[in-house]
Amino acid sequence: MGRLFGTDGARGVAITELTCELAMNIGRAAAIVLTKHKAAGEKAKLFIGKDTRVSSDILESALISGIMSVGADAVLLGVVPTPAVAYLVKNEGADAGVMISASHNSVEYNGIKLFAGSGLKLPDDVENEIEALILDRPETIQLKDGTAVGRVSVMQNAAEKYVGHLADAADIGRHDLRIAADCANGSASATASSLFAKLGVQCDVINAVPDGCNINENCGSTHIGVLCERVKSGGYDFGVAFDGDADRCLAVDENGNIVDGDKLIAIVANDMKARGTLAKDTAVVTVMSNLGFHTYMKEHGISTVCTTVGDRYVLEEMLKSGYNIGGEQSGHIIFLDHATTGDGQLTAVKLISLLSHSEKKLSEYNAEFADYPQLLINVRITDENKGKWDKNSAIMSAIKDAETALGANGRVLVRESGTEPLVRVMIEGKDAAMVEKYTNMIADTVRAEFC
Numbered sequence: 001m002g003r004l005f006g007t008d009g010a011r012g013v014a015i016t017e018l019t020c021e022l023a024m025n026i027g028r029a030a031a032i033v034l035t036k037h038k039a040a041g042e043k044a045k046l047f048i049g050k051d052t053r054v055s056s057d058i059l060e061s062a063l064i065s066g067i068m069s070v071g072a073d074a075v076l077l078g079v080v081p082t083p084a085v086a087y088l089v090k091n092e093g094a095d096a097g098v099m100i101s102a103s104h105n106s107v108e109y110n111g112i113k114l115f116a117g118s119g120l121k122l123p124d125d126v127e128n129e130i131e132a133l134i135l136d137r138p139e140t141i142q143l144k145d146g147t148a149v150g151r152v153s154v155m156q157n158a159a160e161k162y163v164g165h166l167a168d169a170a171d172i173g174r175h176d177l178r179i180a181a182d183c184a185n186g187s188a189s190a191t192a193s194s195l196f197a198k199l200g201v202q203c204d205v206i207n208a209v210p211d212g213c214n215i216n217e218n219c220g221s222t223h224i225g226v227l228c229e230r231v232k233s234g235g236y237d238f239g240v241a242f243d244g245d246a247d248r249c250l251a252v253d254e255n256g257n258i259v260d261g262d263k264l265i266a267i268v269a270n271d272m273k274a275r276g277t278l279a280k281d282t283a284v285v286t287v288m289s290n291l292g293f294h295t296y297m298k299e300h301g302i303s304t305v306c307t308t309v310g311d312r313y314v315l316e317e318m319l320k321s322g323y324n325i326g327g328e329q330s331g332h333i334i335f336l337d338h339a340t341t342g343d344g345q346l347t348a349v350k351l352i353s354l355l356s357h358s359e360k361k362l363s364e365y366n367a368e369f370a371d372y373p374q375l376l377i378n379v380r381i382t383d384e385n386k387g388k389w390d391k392n393s394a395i396m397s398a399i400k401d402a403e404t405a406l407g408a409n410g411r412v413l414v415r416e417s418g419t420e421p422l423v424r425v426m427i428e429g430k431d432a433a434m435v436e437k438y439t440n441m442i443a444d445t446v447r448a449e450f451c
Contacts, residue, residue, distance in 0.1 A: 003135060005127045007310040007418025009113035011102055014055035018110055020062040022134075027066025027098070028141055029133040030114055033126065034096035035072060043150065044072040047092070049085040049158070050100040051187045051245045054212035055110045059100050063112070068150035069143050077158040079210075081187040081246035082113060083343035084162035088155070090119030090340065091165075101187070101245035104222045104330075105420065107215050119340035120319075121312050159190050166191075167198045169338045170349045173356035175200050177237045180252075181348070182227045183208040184220025186244035188345060195345060201352060206230065216243065221250045221331055221344075224258060232256030238362040240351065242344040247311075248331035249344035251351060253362040261331040262293040264347060267365050268333075269325050270300050271354050277324075277337075278302070284317045284326030286310070287413060291428060292371040293329075310418060311342045372410075373432035377443040378422045385450040389416060389423050398445040402427065402438035410435065414442060423450070 004010045010026060012018040027046075035044030046067050050056040060076070067074045072095075077088060082099045089097035095117050102109035114122050114130070122130075133141065144150075181196065181203055183189045189208040196203035206227070207219035219226055221241040231239040231252045238259075239252040251259035259267075265283055272278035282303040285293070289306070297304050305323070307313040311332040318326050318336050327333035332342035339346055355362060381389075389395055395414075402412050410429025417424055423446050427439040 004131045007312060008103065009099075009111045011105070011109060011111035011419050013108050014053070014059065014110035018059070018112070020058060023059045023062035023112060024066035024069075025134045025138070026112055026130070027063040028070050029130045030096060030098065031067045031070050031072040032141065033130050033133060034114070034116060038095065044095045045075060045093075046072055047075045047077055047085060047089050047094045047097040047155070048100070049077040049080040049082070049097070051102075052079055052185060052189065052210035052212060052215050053102070053107055053110055053244075056100045059110055059112070063098055063100070064152055068152065070141065071144040071148050071150055073150045074152045076152065076154045078154070079187055079190045080159055080162060081191060081343070081345065083247055083339055083341050083346065084158065084187075084191070086115050086119040086341045087162055087165055087339065088158060089115050089117060092155075092161075099245065103245050103419070104216060104220070104243040104248065107213055107217070111419070115341075121315070121341060160194070163191050163195045163198060165338075166195055166345055166349055169335070169346060170199055171353040171357070172199055172201065173353075175202070175356070177201055177352065177356060178235070179203040179352065180227060180230050180234065180236045180239040181205050182220055182224070182230075182239065182241040183246075184216050184222075184242055184244050185210040185214040186216065186220065186242065186246060188242040188246040191246070191345065192242075195349075199349070199352065201356075204234075204236075220244065221248050224250055224252065228252050228256040228258065238351075238355070240344075240348040243331070246344045247342045249333065249347035250331045251362065253366050255363050257363065257366055259362060259366050261327055261329045261333060262289050263366060263369055264331070264351065265325060265327050265333055266293055266296050266300075266302075266369070268350050268354060269297070269302055272325065273300070273302060279322055279324040282323050284314050284323050286314060286328050288329045288426065290329065290371050290374055291411075292369050296369055309415060315341070372428050372430060373435045374426065374428040375435050375439040376424060376426040377439055378417070378424050379443050379446045379451070381421050381423055381446070381450045383421060386421060387416065389414070389446060389450065392449050394449055395442070395445050398442045402442060405438060406434060412438070412442070
């Protein structure tokens with residue numbers, strides 16, 4: 001993990017941690033590093049998208065200033081999902097893209113994600129180059145003056161172009177499905193209604209009235225209980241929930257039960273296999289995926305490849321080995337035939353397409369999984385304790401004790417978040433009581449040592 005960029009861009013409390021000065025400097029450095037292939041005198045072009053946070057406007061202004069001050073042009077996309085930036089950068093010929101969002105985090109946070117002209121997230125070495133320019137060699141940044149400075153413009157139909165791209169990936173059979181979609185008062189608020197209308201499906205969109213302060217507030221994929229109740233009480237066939245920047249999707253069956261990213265990947269991958277479109281009959285997931293997922297995939301003749309946590313690492317494996325579906329339990333799912341990053345609304349399109357051709361209800365697919373009990377506890381730590389948990393003898397001893405007790409009937413995964421000051425403690429096993437006991441034991445040890 002870099003000094004500025006975590007597993008999903010630079011992130012922090014807006015204005016006090018992720019400051020305007022830092023945003024401006026990221027804009028400058030990104031414009032220089034990502035457009036160094038441009039011929040002398042040729043203007044580079046960077047697209048900027050944002051979510052609905054009240055702080056996104058001021059960070060956008062700082063980024064614009066940074067980009068233009070080194071002679072590059074900034075094109076504003078407005079409020080769009082993160083995957084819209086990736087798509088538009090690649091398909092509209094931009095040199096790079098920037099998304100201002102802290103994804104699933106609460107409103108006080110914000111973040112800056114960077115995309116190359118290919119629409120791909122930046123590899124570690126490129127992020128390191130940008131970080132070094134900001135932190136180690138700021139004096140080498142050459143500012144422009146006079147007519148050499150950049151310009152700013154607005155792409156008026158950015159959301160419409162992206163919605164058209166999503167609709168092209170659909171294969172709708174029957175149109176009588178009733179769906180509820182939770183937009184988390186985030187980026188999907190700008191696209192979901194027009195997308196579902198374009199698909200010709202019956203969809204009630206909720207939590208799509210952002211006011212700058214209500215993003216992810218008791219709604220969306222991080223607070224999916226609201227959608228569970230809405231689907232069950234409203235007689236819907238199923239529901240989908242997005243996060244703040246709409247790069248995640250979780251689903252809810254007609255009985256109000258959650259269908260997480262593992263299950264969505266498995267259900268769609270199995271359908272792709274039946275259609276002959278699943279590359280190498282393989283799906284890529286992370287070490288967080290439930291053992292029940294792996295059992296299901298094996299039973300259906302589908303291979304799985306595991307990476308470390310982070311959709312960027314899933315994507316790297318997909319690109320390296322030629323796979324076309326992968327993702328995370330949290331709902332980041334990548335359909336490489338259509339997109340270069342996780343896309344919540346594309347996932348919804350794929351699920352709708354599948355169910356519109358199926359005689360089965362989503363609950364029937366859901367019932368095919370036998371999940372192992374799994375418990376995740378997030379322990380907030382102080383900034384000075386980042387990167388130290390795996391060097392602490394008490395924590396490592398607690399982990400060893402849990403692994404010994406669980407043996408072959410479970411697994412322990414402890415890691416530090418790449419986007420927040422958290423240590424995540426996850427245990428999975430056959431015995432729910434043991435899972436709860438040892439997850440809490442390790443979490444309590446982390447708190448005692450670092451909080």
